[in-house]
């Protein structure tokens with residue numbers, strides 16, 4: 001059968017290698033900073049030219065392991081480096097506010113790892129500072145810049161799925177309980193919602209916008225951070241998003257959007273390069289797509305970095321695909337969910 005859903009739109013993403021090269025400074029040389037730097041160097045003309053750590057030794061070790069020219073033994077020295085155009089804030093969530101403000105005060109553009117901050121009120125402070133300074137700022141919600149996400153974006157823009165009624169997403173990963181570690185420690189803003197659940201809330205926002213109603217049910221770890229939460233987010237017109245996140249089990253990482261005319265189901269993981277299938281309202285398969293571009297897993301962060309470089313070259317101060325207001329709204333949803341389950345550190 002040939003119909004509106006059987007021919008998928010082409011992803012409109014330009015090749016990340018074509019984006020104008022920027023000089024990046026990595027602030028916080030941990031796990032994601034390493035993957036981000038490698039992804040940029042493998043797939044783009046972006047260059048991480050400096051790494052900043054609280055320790056000169058760690059900065060130097062990161063620089064030498066990842067082909068980075070310079071290292072700085074303090075974050076202040078990194079953001080003051082005149083040869084850095086944009087700072088990638090890759091510290092734990094609890095530090096995003098301080099470190100984003102540090103980079104902005106030094107006049108740098110910023111890409112801040114997800115979630116943008118711990119609470120919506122913290123994120124608003126980053127947004128206000130960036131606007132005041134006239135610099136570019138973005139939450140590193142890299143899923144938004146993937147080719148598969150652009151296919152879904154076009155299906156939504158075209159109304160091809162009809163009236164969207166149900167959205168689902170899960171992101172759970174089994175993480176060994178360790179009260180001191182980033183994911184379990186309330187002082188580092190641990191918990192499933194902020195680390196993994198943020199992707200599911202952002203997916204719901206992508207499909208339905210900010211919710212009018214939020215219902216959360218979940219459990220807490222002995223440290224007081226949420227370790228498993230399910231959410232029902234509802235729109236004013238009754239459409240619903242059903243989301244789940246956990247640190248206690250590895251779940252499929254699938255996402256769906258179902259409307260009156262059809263539905264889209266991603267492959268796993270929905271938050272990284274994978275693929276998707278589209279079904280008609282009668283349940284028959286209309287089309288399928290698998291990511292052919294060879295930038296698997298976290299190499300998919302190359303797309304967001306290339307988007308940042310293009311936006312900055314265009315003189316933009318925020319992303320047209322994922323606004324600062326949306327990043328704040330996502331945190332407002334997470335604030336409310338954490339409040340409902342009784343998690344610690346919700347202001």
Ligand SMILES: NC(=O)c1ccc[n+]([C@@H]2O[C@H](COP(=O)([O-])OP(=O)(O)OC[C@H]3O[C@@H](n4cnc5c(N)ncnc54)[C@H](OP(=O)(O)O)[C@@H]3O)[C@@H](O)[C@H]2O)c1
Nearest residue numbers: 028029030031032033053054058090091092093113114115
């Ligand atoms: N996009 C993704 O797929 C993805 C994946 C994983 C994580 N993330 C995000 O990236 C951020 C960092 O996560 P990660 O897994 O890379 O963390 P990590 O491996 O623990 O690294 C964090 C780095 O931040 C620095 N830091 C500054 N203040 C710190 C503090 N008080 N405690 C601990 N470290 C501190 C440390 O470097 P120095 O002490 O050397 O300065 C450390 O290496 C989080 O916000 C997380 O949500 C994103």
